[in-house]
Amino acid sequence: MFRRTRSRYLAGLAALALVAAAAGCASGPAGSTGSGGSAAASTPGVTSDEIVVGANVPLSGPAAAYSAIPAATKAYFAYVNAHGGVYGRKIVYKALDDGYDPAKTPSVTRQLVLQDHVFAIVGGIGTPTDASVLKFLTSNKVPDLFVGAGSSVFNQPSTYPYTFGSIPDYVIDGKVTAQYVKTTLPGKKVCLLTQDDDSGPSYLQGVQDILGPSGLASHEDYEPTNTNIAPQIGAFKGAGCQVIISNAISPFNALAIGTAAAAGLHAQWVLSTVGDDYSVLSTLLKQAAGPLLAGVVCDNFAPLTGDTSNPWIALWTKVAAQYNDNAPVTDVSEIGYMIGYMFTEALFKAGKDLTRPGIISAMQGGGWTSPGLGPLRFSATDHAGLGGLQLSRIEGGKPVLFGPVYTGDDGSGPVTPVTTPPPAPPASGIPS
Amino acid sequence: MKRGGTAARLVLAGLGAVALAWVTTRLAPFADYQIGTGAAYLCAVAGLTVLTGIGGQLSLGQGGLMAIGAYAFAMTENALAGEGTAAQWTLPASLGVAVAAAAAAGGVMGLAAIRVRGAYLAGFTLAFALAVPAATSLFAVFDGDQGLQVALPGAPAFLGAAFSYQAWQAWIALACAAIVLVVLAWVAGGRLGRTLRAIRDNEAAAQLCGISVARAQTAAFVLTAACAGLGGGVLAMLAQSVTPGAFTLTLSFNLVLAVIVGGLGSLAGAVWGSTLLVLLPYAASTLSGQLGLSGAAAQKLSGNVPLAVSGLLLIGIVMAAPGGLQDLLRRAGRGPRAVVRAGRGRAAGADPATSKTEPPAEVASDR
Numbered sequence: 146m147f148r149r150t151r152s153r154y155l156a157g158l159a160a161l162a163l164v165a166a167a168a169g170c171a172s173g174p175a176g177s178t179g180s181g182g183s184a185a186a187s188t189p190g191v192t193s194d195e196i197v198v199g200a201n202v203p204l205s206g207p208a209a210a211y212s213a214i215p216a217a218t219k220a221y222f223a224y225v226n227a228h229g230g231v232y233g234r235k236i237v238y239k240a241l242d243d244g245y246d247p248a249k250t251p252s253v254t255r256q257l258v259l260q261d262h263v264f265a266i267v268g269g270i271g272t273p274t275d276a277s278v279l280k281f282l283t284s285n286k287v288p289d290l291f292v293g294a295g296s297s298v299f300n301q302p303s304t305y306p307y308t309f310g311s312i313p314d315y316v317i318d319g320k321v322t323a324q325y326v327k328t329t330l331p332g333k334k335v336c337l338l339t340q341d342d343d344s345g346p347s348y349l350q351g352v353q354d355i356l357g358p359s360g361l362a363s364h365e366d367y368e369p370t371n372t373n374i375a376p377q378i379g380a381f382k383g384a385g386c387q388v389i390i391s392n393a394i395s396p397f398n399a400l401a402i403g404t405a406a407a408a409g410l411h412a413q414w415v416l417s418t419v420g421d422d423y424s425v426l427s428t429l430l431k432q433a434a435g436p437l438l439a440g441v442v443c444d445n446f447a448p449l450t451g452d453t454s455n456p457w458i459a460l461w462t463k464v465a466a467q468y469n470d471n472a473p474v475t476d477v478s479e480i481g482y483m484i485g486y487m488f489t490e491a492l493f494k495a496g497k498d499l500t501r502p503g504i505i506s507a508m509q510g511g512g513w514t515s516p517g518l519g520p521l522r523f524s525a526t527d528h529a530g531l532g533g534l535q536l537s538r539i540e541g542g543k544p545v546l547f548g549p550v551y552t553g554d555d556g557s558g559p560v561t562p563v564t565t566p567p568p569a570p571p572a573s574g575i576p577s
Numbered sequence: 578m579k580r581g582g583t584a585a586r587l588v589l590a591g592l593g594a595v596a597l598a599w600v601t602t603r604l605a606p607f608a609d610y611q612i613g614t615g616a617a618y619l620c621a622v623a624g625l626t627v628l629t630g631i632g633g634q635l636s637l638g639q640g641g642l643m644a645i646g647a648y649a650f651a652m653t654e655n656a657l658a659g660e661g662t663a664a665q666w667t668l669p670a671s672l673g674v675a676v677a678a679a680a681a682a683g684g685v686m687g688l689a690a691i692r693v694r695g696a697y698l699a700g701f702t703l704a705f706a707l708a709v710p711a712a713t714s715l716f717a718v719f720d721g722d723q724g725l726q727v728a729l730p731g732a733p734a735f736l737g738a739a740f741s742y743q744a745w746q747a748w749i750a751l752a753c754a755a756i757v758l759v760v761l762a763w764v765a766g767g768r769l770g771r772t773l774r775a776i777r778d779n780e781a782a783a784q785l786c787g788i789s790v791a792r793a794q795t796a797a798f799v800l801t802a803a804c805a806g807l808g809g810g811v812l813a814m815l816a817q818s819v820t821p822g823a824f825t826l827t828l829s830f831n832l833v834l835a836v837i838v839g840g841l842g843s844l845a846g847a848v849w850g851s852t853l854l855v856l857l858p859y860a861a862s863t864l865s866g867q868l869g870l871s872g873a874a875a876q877k878l879s880g881n882v883p884l885a886v887s888g889l890l891l892i893g894i895v896m897a898a899p900g901g902l903q904d905l906l907r908r909a910g911r912g913p914r915a916v917v918r919a920g921r922g923r924a925a926g927a928d929p930a931t932s933k934t935e936p937p938a939e940v941a942s943d944r
Binding site: 241256296342 | 605608611614728
């Protein structure tokens with residue numbers, strides 16, 4: 146009996162010691178105020194020499210390829226810091242790993258907001274991951290800027306006024322590809338391939354907005370976990386598709402194009418911004434890449450990474466050489482550099498006296514130099530982001546841009562060409 | 578357990594609760610969030626440790642039951658909140674619905690448990706753990722991978738505007754965990770607990786004594802499921818959102834891991850196990866951040882260190898201290914030699930086949 150009592154005391158003491166240690170270690174400045182309110186009376190994450198921002202990114206797990214995005218953003222911020230920062234403040238970027246798992250994102254985001262007291266979330270990646278923290282960020286009034294995801298759920302200024310997207314959403318993408326098909330390939334049978342998640346209905350909405358509710362001969366979905374898409378290709382062949390619009394990701398586009406060719410289905414492929422990474426497509430199709438990819442039309446929102454004469458690509462290449470271990474500028478990392486540039490631009494627009502409401506006003510005000518092919522759509526009623534899309538055709542083993550840059554909205558408005566040419570970056574590579 | 582000690586225990590428990598509540602207000606908000614998450618996992622882990630340790634049934638479906646509880650909580654809360662901010666009473670109401678929904682699912686699992694045993698039961702619960710999150714992509718009402726946002730009431734007015742919302746949520750989570758622990762302790766020490774141990778040790782003999790095996794096992798599954806449902810509802814409340822990605826197969830495995838590492842059949846072990854579940858990823862990412870590695874190496878490390886550490890820990894515990902951390906602590910109270918003996922696999926209650934030689938009092942008093 147005595148032994149048992151003693152061991153119970155030991156267990157109890159161990160528990161108390163753990164709790165006391167936790168209280169001692171974890172209670173920082175917030176603990177001392179007792180109420181857990183914000184540590185500083187002024188804006189969180191902003192001091193006289195630093196701006197601390199953070200993001201939830203997939204550094205591990207199935208989407209680890211997207212880790213090139215925060216690496217690029219960090220490199221661009223290092224470039225800005227080396228040239229004096231923003232009004233004398235250096236940008237500190239904390240990209241924490243959530244493994245593309247919406248279970249981990251709430252914890253990671255709370256760590257950034259409640260413990261690291263970041264000024265804003267910049268470049269959070271993934272639709273399911275970022276969607277799981279929308280309410281938390283909104284109720285805590287944390288700016289959620291340049292979300293790296295294509296869902297229009299992030300463009301709801303009335304419900305989520307602090308959330309702003311970055312890359313064009315699936316609706317406008319669908320409208321632009323459908324507009325191309327309608328004007329240059331009239332009278333042909335058009336089919337649609339989408340991924341079996343929220344992106345599918347959004348893309349379908351965009352396509353049907355232009356082609357009409359009965360404009361599609363066939364619409365097939367694929368599961369990203371199932372690499373056998375022969376049934377979907379079979380359905381397309383049965384419907385006699387002459388044009389296939391696809392919002393699949395690049396590996397599945399390669400699979401689809403290859404499977405269709407093997408099945409004897411010869412159609413004009415039109416790929417969305419999500420699945421037209423030429424390096425991935427050509428690597429997966431191997432020797433067949435040349436003939437199979439020739440003439441494939443792709444949708445783009447940013448300068449082609451192979452176009453080294455483009456001043457933006459030259460800027461990113463320079464930043465990569467100095468601050469990103471000379472990593473190649475790919476379709477994925479380009480997004481990271483663009484997010485870094487746009488956020489720096491927003492910081493300069495917000496002024497020296499940096500506050501959270503101030504950055505929101507700066508985001509909604511105009512006057513941007515867009516690093517994309519078209520202008521930025523940000524306004525008080527539109528939180529979407531890059532709004533310009535241009536088509537390219539694969540010729541001679543590489544994509545070549547053609548036609549005008551188009552812009553539009555998420556509603557039923559038309560797709561219109563942009564008349565002003567895209568601006569070049571400032572000489573220093575840093576906005577002012 | 579002497580009757581006269583109950584009052585003293587209650588007073589002690591009350592003082593402990595007050596101390597814990599006070600501590601949460603002194604901690605940083607993120608630490609409060611972690612405590613809340615730990616308490617949510619504790620509900621599920623405690624239920625599972627009773628089912629597996631005392632009932633002898635291995636369930637790999639605890640994550641799926643948490644998912645049912647979480648979605649039931651989210652949908653009820655959203656329905657009750659309507660357009661404006663939710664009222665305070667909606668929280669316990671939604672948590673009640675979460676418990677009921679999960680308990681119903683547990684009843685279904687219990688019906689299966691009557692008919693299958695051992696590895697086949699584990700396989701059935703595994704299928705359950707996989708099927709439940711996948712079902713969310715079948716019906717539009719669950720909004721697929723994106724999940725649902727939960728409309729929650731704020732902290733109650735009487736606490737004042739400056740009171741940390743995370744501390745309030747931690748209080749709710751800890752209260753739920755306390756209820757679960759009390760209920761499980763009461764059940765495990767009572768008739769159902771004895772019945773389950775009898776069935777675990779020798780089912781044929783138990784049946785000969787007139788015990789209804791089917792009824793006891795179904796009751797055990799319902800109880801465990803109710804605990805998991807409460808844990809899932811609390812998780813949904815803390816995260817303010819519910820997604821199928823939060824309740825994958827990995828969660829079910831992690832809950833079993835927590836049970837084993839903490840100590841099979843021990844409620845105090847469930848506390849250690851759930852603490853580990855919360856602290857391990859956090860400690861690993863902090864560690865890899867402090868190591869100051871180059872970008873690429875840090876990226877590779879930060880995602881995989883928690884997995885590696887939990888794997889190593891599991892191997893270590895199973896080899897060196899099969900009774901889990903709680904058993905290790907208990908033996909530490911008897912001196913270092915008892916700790917060494919733990920490593921030789923003589924843990925109480927860990928393996929029914931070998932524990933027959935242990936004095937029965939040892940088995941009956943696992944806490």
